[in-house]
Amino acid sequence: MQRWWLTIAVIACAPVAALANDWGMGDSNSKIPVSSIFSPVSTPAHEINVLALFTIAITAAIFVIVGGLLTYAIVRFRRRPGEDDREPPQVYGSNPIEFAWTTVPVLIVLVLILTTARTIYTVQAPTRPPGAISVRVIAHQWWWEFRYPDLGVVTANELHVPLSDRQSPTPTFLDLESADVAHSFWVPRLAGKTDVIPNRKNTMWIDPHVAGTYLGQCAEYCGTEHGLMLLRVIVEPRADFDRWVAAQKQPPALDASVAHGRQIFESTACVNCHTIQGTAAVGRFGPDLTHLMARETIGAGVAMNTRDHLRVWVDDPNVMKPGALMPAMNLGDKDLDDLVAYLATLH
Amino acid sequence: MAGSIEHEIPLSATDDLQSLPVLGKLHEWVVTVDHKRLGIMYIAGGLVFFLVAGLQAATIRLQLAFPDGNIVSPQVFNRLMTMHGTAMVFMVGMPILTGFFNYLVPLMVGARDLAFPRLNAFGFWLWLFGSLLLYFSYLAGDGLYGAGSAPDVGWFAYAPLTELPFSRGNSTDYWILSILLTSVGSTATAINIVATAFCMRCEGMTLGKMPVLVWLAVVVAFMMIVVLPPLSAAQAMLLLDRFLGAHFFDTQAGGSAILWQHFFWIFGHPEVYVLVIPAFAFASEIIPVFSRKVIFGYSIMVAASCGIGFISMSVWAHHMFAVGMTPAGNSFFAASSMLVGVPTGIKIFNWLGTIWGGKLRFQVPMLFCLAFLFQFLIAGLTGIMLAVAPFDWQTTDTYFVVAHFHYVLVGAIVFMIFAAIYYWFPKATGRMLSEKLGQWHFWLFLIGFHMTFDTMHFSGLRGMPRRIYTYQPGRGLETLNLIESIGALVQGIAVLIFVINVMRSLLAGEEAGNDPWDAWTLEWSTTSPPPEYNFATPPVVRSRRPLWDLKHPDDPDWKYE
Numbered sequence: 089m090q091r092w093w094l095t096i097a098v099i100a101c102a103p104v105a106a107l108a109n110d111w112g113m114g115d116s117n118s119k120i121p122v123s124s125i126f127s128p129v130s131t132p133a134h135e136i137n138v139l140a141l142f143t144i145a146i147t148a149a150i151f152v153i154v155g156g157l158l159t160y161a162i163v164r165f166r167r168r169p170g171e172d173d174r175e176p177p178q179v180y181g182s183n184p185i186e187f188a189w190t191t192v193p194v195l196i197v198l199v200l201i202l203t204t205a206r207t208i209y210t211v212q213a214p215t216r217p218p219g220a221i222s223v224r225v226i227a228h229q230w231w232w233e234f235r236y237p238d239l240g241v242v243t244a245n246e247l248h249v250p251l252s253d254r255q256s257p258t259p260t261f262l263d264l265e266s267a268d269v270a271h272s273f274w275v276p277r278l279a280g281k282t283d284v285i286p287n288r289k290n291t292m293w294i295d296p297h298v299a300g301t302y303l304g305q306c307a308e309y310c311g312t313e314h315g316l317m318l319l320r321v322i323v324e325p326r327a328d329f330d331r332w333v334a335a336q337k338q339p340p341a342l343d344a345s346v347a348h349g350r351q352i353f354e355s356t357a358c359v360n361c362h363t364i365q366g367t368a369a370v371g372r373f374g375p376d377l378t379h380l381m382a383r384e385t386i387g388a389g390v391a392m393n394t395r396d397h398l399r400v401w402v403d404d405p406n407v408m409k410p411g412a413l414m415p416a417m418n419l420g421d422k423d424l425d426d427l428v429a430y431l432a433t434l435h
Numbered sequence: 436m437a438g439s440i441e442h443e444i445p446l447s448a449t450d451d452l453q454s455l456p457v458l459g460k461l462h463e464w465v466v467t468v469d470h471k472r473l474g475i476m477y478i479a480g481g482l483v484f485f486l487v488a489g490l491q492a493a494t495i496r497l498q499l500a501f502p503d504g505n506i507v508s509p510q511v512f513n514r515l516m517t518m519h520g521t522a523m524v525f526m527v528g529m530p531i532l533t534g535f536f537n538y539l540v541p542l543m544v545g546a547r548d549l550a551f552p553r554l555n556a557f558g559f560w561l562w563l564f565g566s567l568l569l570y571f572s573y574l575a576g577d578g579l580y581g582a583g584s585a586p587d588v589g590w591f592a593y594a595p596l597t598e599l600p601f602s603r604g605n606s607t608d609y610w611i612l613s614i615l616l617t618s619v620g621s622t623a624t625a626i627n628i629v630a631t632a633f634c635m636r637c638e639g640m641t642l643g644k645m646p647v648l649v650w651l652a653v654v655v656a657f658m659m660i661v662v663l664p665p666l667s668a669a670q671a672m673l674l675l676d677r678f679l680g681a682h683f684f685d686t687q688a689g690g691s692a693i694l695w696q697h698f699f700w701i702f703g704h705p706e707v708y709v710l711v712i713p714a715f716a717f718a719s720e721i722i723p724v725f726s727r728k729v730i731f732g733y734s735i736m737v738a739a740s741c742g743i744g745f746i747s748m749s750v751w752a753h754h755m756f757a758v759g760m761t762p763a764g765n766s767f768f769a770a771s772s773m774l775v776g777v778p779t780g781i782k783i784f785n786w787l788g789t790i791w792g793g794k795l796r797f798q799v800p801m802l803f804c805l806a807f808l809f810q811f812l813i814a815g816l817t818g819i820m821l822a823v824a825p826f827d828w829q830t831t832d833t834y835f836v837v838a839h840f841h842y843v844l845v846g847a848i849v850f851m852i853f854a855a856i857y858y859w860f861p862k863a864t865g866r867m868l869s870e871k872l873g874q875w876h877f878w879l880f881l882i883g884f885h886m887t888f889d890t891m892h893f894s895g896l897r898g899m900p901r902r903i904y905t906y907q908p909g910r911g912l913e914t915l916n917l918i919e920s921i922g923a924l925v926q927g928i929a930v931l932i933f934v935i936n937v938m939r940s941l942l943a944g945e946e947a948g949n950d951p952w953d954a955w956t957l958e959w960s961t962t963s964p965p966p967e968y969n970f971a972t973p974p975v976v977r978s979r980r981p982l983w984d985l986k987h988p989d990d991p992d993w994k995y996e
Contacts, residue, residue, distance in 0.1 A: 110503045110908055117909030123898030124911075125829040136825045143823045147816040154812055158787055162805060165726070167794040175987070176794050180995055181732035181785075189784040190777065197773045200823065204773075205766040207825045212762045229601075269596040270692055272757060272832060276898040280828020283758045285693065286595060286686035290759035303910065307832040307900040308757075309589045311596055312509050315903030389907075411509050 111391030111408060116384070120301050123276040129298040129323075130252075131259075132211045132279035139207045146196060211280070214293050219258040221249060227264070227271035227284040227306065229413060230313035231375055231388040241336040242363070244375030245388045246320045250329035252295035258326070259295035269311060275304030275321050283308055296323040305389070312411030318389025336379050339366040340434045349430025352423050361414070364434065374414060380434040387412065399428045468552035469967055470537050473559050475863060477534025478856075480563055481527050487570070488522035489930060491515045493923055496887075500920035502908035512904035513587040514606075518569070520590030521610065523844065524706065525617050526566040531852055532713035533562075533624050536652045538863065540628055542958035542965065543646045545637025545974040550630035558623035565616030572609035586610035589902060591703060592673075594684030594695035599677055608677065611670045618663045625656035625663075632656075637957075639976040644996070646956050646979065647730060650737045651716035654744045655709050661748065662705040669698035693758060700751035708747040711843055712740060714811075714851035715782055718804050721858050722786055724954045725801035726793030729992065732785045733979065739778035739785075746775040756827045765824045772822035779815055783808065799873035800952075803854035806881055810846030814839060817892070832902075835895025841888045853880070853933070860937075861951045865963040866944030872936040880929035886922025890915045955980035 121127065126141075128134040225247075226233040234243050249260040264273055266286040273292065274281035282292040296302075306317035324332065353359070354368045361374035369377075380386075383393055390408045391397040400407055403424055404416035419427060464472060495515050498504045507515065537555065541548055549555050572585045586606045588597050597607050632645065632653045673695075675681035682688040684695045723730045730736060753772040756765055786808060795801065817839040821827050830836060853876070861867050894915040899906060906912050950959040960982055961970055978984055978992035 114502070114908035117907055120909075122911035125896050125898070133829075136829055139823060140820070140826045140829070143820050143826055147819055151812065151816055154783065154787070155809060158790075158805075158808055158812075161787060161790045162795060165790060165793050165795050167796050171794065175727050176792055178729045178990075178992075178995075179731060179788075179792060180729055181735065181788075185788070186732055186735045186781070186785075190781055193777045193780045197777060200773055200819070201766075201770045204769045204823045204825065205762075208762045208765050208769070211825060211828075212765070269601055270593050274832075274898075274900065276829060280825060281757050281831065282828070285758060287689065287692065288759070303898065305898075305900060305903075309513075309593065309596070309832075309902040311601065312513060312587075314513075315509060315905050318907075 111397055112394070113385070113390070113392065116392055117303065120303055121277075123303045125276045128277055129300075129302070130278040130294045130296045132292070132294065133277055135207050135210055136280055139203060142203060143200065146200065150196070214259070216261060216293075217257050217259065219256065220293075221258060221260040223247065223249075223260055223262050225262050225264045225273060225284065227266045227268075227273070227310075227317075228373075229268050229311050230306070230317040230409070232273075232317075232319050233267075233375065236333070239333050239337075241333055242376045243336065243379065243383070245318070245385065246322055246383050248322045248324065248329060248332050249294065249296060250326045251299050251323055252297055254297065257295055259293050261291060261293045264290040264292065270308050271306045271310045271317070272308035273304070273319075274307040275302050275319070277302050278304070278321060281307045294321075296321075299323050299325060301384075313409055316388065316390050316409055318385075320384065320389065332382075335382065335435075340364065340378055342366075343430075343433045346426065346430040346433050349426035349428070352419070352427045353430060356417065356419075357415070358417075377431065377434055380431055382435060395428060395432050398431055399424060402428060402431070468548075468556045470541050470549045470552065470555060471863070471965060471967075471969075473555055474534045474536075474538030477530045477537060477559060477562070480566070481529075481531035481534060484522050484526040484566060485531075486930070486934075488519050488527060489927070491519040491522075493927055495519065496920040496923035498904065499906070499916050501917070502906055502910075502913055504905050507904075509904040510584075510587065513589075513902075514585040516902055517586050517589050517610070521569065521586070521614070522566075524590065524710070525614055526569065528710045528844070528848060529617070529621055530562055530566075532655075532710060532848075533558075533621065535713065535717070535855055535859070536628055536655070537624070539859070539958060540631055540649055540652050541635065542961070542969055543649050543956055544632060544635055544640060545957050545970060545976065546631060546635035547969050547973075549627045550635055551627050554623050555627050558620040558627070561620030561623070562617050565613045565620065568616065569609060569613035572606055572613075575609075591699050592695075593699075594673070594692045595686045595690070597673060597677075597695075598685050598687075600687065608674070611674055615667055615670050618667050621659055622663050625659035628652050628656040629660075637974045637976060643734070644976060644979050647719035647733065647736055648716040648956075651712050651719070651740050654740050655712045655716075658705050658709050658712075658744050658747070662702045662709070665698050666702035669695060669702075672698075693755075696755050696758065697751070700754045701748070704751040704754060705744075705747045707840070707843060708743055710848050712743065714807065714848045715740065717851045717855040717858070718786060718807060720956065721800050721854055722789050722804050724858075724952050725796045725798060725804070726790050727796070728789055728793040729980065729983075730785070731788030731791075736782060736785050739781040742778040743775060746771060746778070750775055753822055753824075753827065754831075756824045757831050769822055769824040773819060776815060776819050776822070783812055783815070798857075798952075799868070799870060799877055800854045800858040802874070802877045803850045803857065806877070807847055807850045807854065810842055810850065810884075814842035814846055817842065830895055832900055833895035834891045834899045834901055837901045838888050838891035838895060841891070845884060845888065850880075850884075853877075856937075858952065859958075860940070861947030862958055862963050862965070864941065864944070865947050866940045867947050867951060868936050868940045868944065872932055872939070876929050876932045876936060879925055879932065883922045883925030883927075883929055886925060887919045888922075890918045890922070894919070950982070953986075955983040955986075957981055960985075 126137055128137045222238055224235040224237060232245050234247050250258050252258045264282055264284040266284045271284040272281045273284055278294040278296055279292055282290050300323055302321045304319045306314060359369035359371055361371040363370050363376045365378045386393045386398060386401055387409050402417055405412040405414045498506045498512055584606060586609060588602055588607055592610060595601060632649050672683040676683055676685055682690040684690045684692060686692050719730055719736060750768060750772045752768040821830060821839060857868055857873055894912050897911050899912050947963045949963055957974055978996055980992045984991040
């Protein structure tokens, strides 16, 4: 009998056992408000929200009226028990009624078209104030590269932008490019999505007016790890943003205690894909690691950036992100420890 | 000489095979050119693929039931969602709807078969083997390590993910070739339907007296003839890219990724109407019979369907609002997409007008129709939301869109396919489906449908993109996804009941008789199942409802039409 219960318990737990380790992301995510399109903090998202609510109001009214009529008709004209079998009067149609229920939808559609067009032009044709920040967003299978051409900063997966206040706006303009296949840049609370398409330059803009971290991710199917091509936007007051930029422009401090780890990095395949300023590593295929430890997450948001997670990732990225294009490094335990110790100094 | 060819075919083959009854029966089905048998084979084949692709969807829901799910790997998940989408459109929706038109159009126009019976058989076998080819990729699709097996590029197969550098092996080639084949078959069927409706009508049946279903079959057939070639052309280009080094969509050599999207959606959007107009057609036949009233506004219904056919060809780029079109382009496609809502609305109003003042009988086909009316209304309204381009920038490629199009494809089309099966099954087999099991099937399917797809709207609005193989905890998506998965299970149980119902009826169903629903169109005037030649003498009609005229000689339709 007890074995019976044990079997049931094991079967019931099977789905839970099938869950992967969440690498600390659950805790981190739950501290960030849900990325609802109805809680905008930036003008494009706000404009869309207003239009969305207007559209929902109209469609809800249509639903109540038509759905109500349908319900009424179904209840009122049901065949009642004991009724005779005579057929009801046959009505073949009515042109005035047809005219009425054609005209009213046409008018509703006309109103919607005009309001839609106005929002399209507001969002798609912005004026660019002098203080605007430019960022080149380059989407890769399955991570994001961010380059600030005016500031000389390169980072990955976590986009830092300054707070934009309404008196002296400092919006951020994003130039979107893809290194491989089609992707889509989407952070629901900041703006609608814009596709990132190879051989084509798209642009979008955001002007967040509430500081905080906003979650987003790739929204166009782009291959195996589309599901974990995550991104974060960190919106900071101007002073914090300037401090972050200054720190990013510093070369990483040299720490003699991790010289062996650095030597491993510079003498293995790492340098083919990664850049660390001030070293021999100038690869462009993977994320720039110069200030790796300044980022909250690794692997485009698959794990919190801790030493343990970093070790798992470098040992074999497929454990965290099956299909990731970075190969397992096949290092011995000692070398792996030293390498991770070196990476952990890249503040 | 025709005579000598006939002699080369052993005419006695069937006689020889009669000693082996099963084989003989099978042989009859393989060599048949009868529109009814081909129609049944289309529908049965489509239902088998429906079960397979449905199980694939169930696996997807199992994977997504909990955050960080680990039931299948991302590679397997991506194959599942690609195969589910591709199969549900090309191997389920298209054949079942074609099958019904195959079966019904000749019967409804009082003809003995489609205009080109052999072409019809050709189309069916192309479809069947094309479909098998797609699933054969699971066995035969090879590639580099970790890349092989079934296609994993999504059902709209966006370039350049389908190009050689990103899709090694030949799984994508299976996707291309199988759909190329089924498209050719569908085009053949479309030509056949147009020819039958225009040339094979019985005496007295003018175009204005054709049943609504036949009219809508013509609209769908014309749309298929127009929209399938762009897809086939794009697929041919993709094959050239992959095998001969052309660069149509190869962005690394200057090709255009957007070009594929235009090609795909100029097929893909009208395709939605190719699938949903048959659902309208079933509703326009079934709702009147169970309301005991003539269809309200026949000519307006036909005109609205033609209008949908035309407008739907100029709305395709509403799938591409996020690709960075100009504001003018976005505004145009927003406007055209909203306009298609007008004729669609007219159709809903006319069904309402048909119900109004009737005596509604809530038998299973009607239950599915009534659910269809509400669900299609909601699908239309979320469609209007998606046509509002800025709203679409937020919702495109999210679960909001997944919810919207499943409201169309399941809430409208699958519901109406079930309605049509319950309605015409007695005609095709001579047996009734069980009303009691049908009620269970309907209510469970309804509950499961709403659990799954209502909640998907909200996960989309909360930032969940489509086609992701997992999602992290802590993003407010756990509860919604769990409800969606439980709903999928309920739908699965409902479909199981449906399968049992069909099996039970085939073995020991109640006899149907010629006209179990007291209906009015020509197919109910012949026996159930109809003889191979359909009608012993070609019928002559005077109105759109020939059987009404027969049953009510004192008050016939032709006086009023």
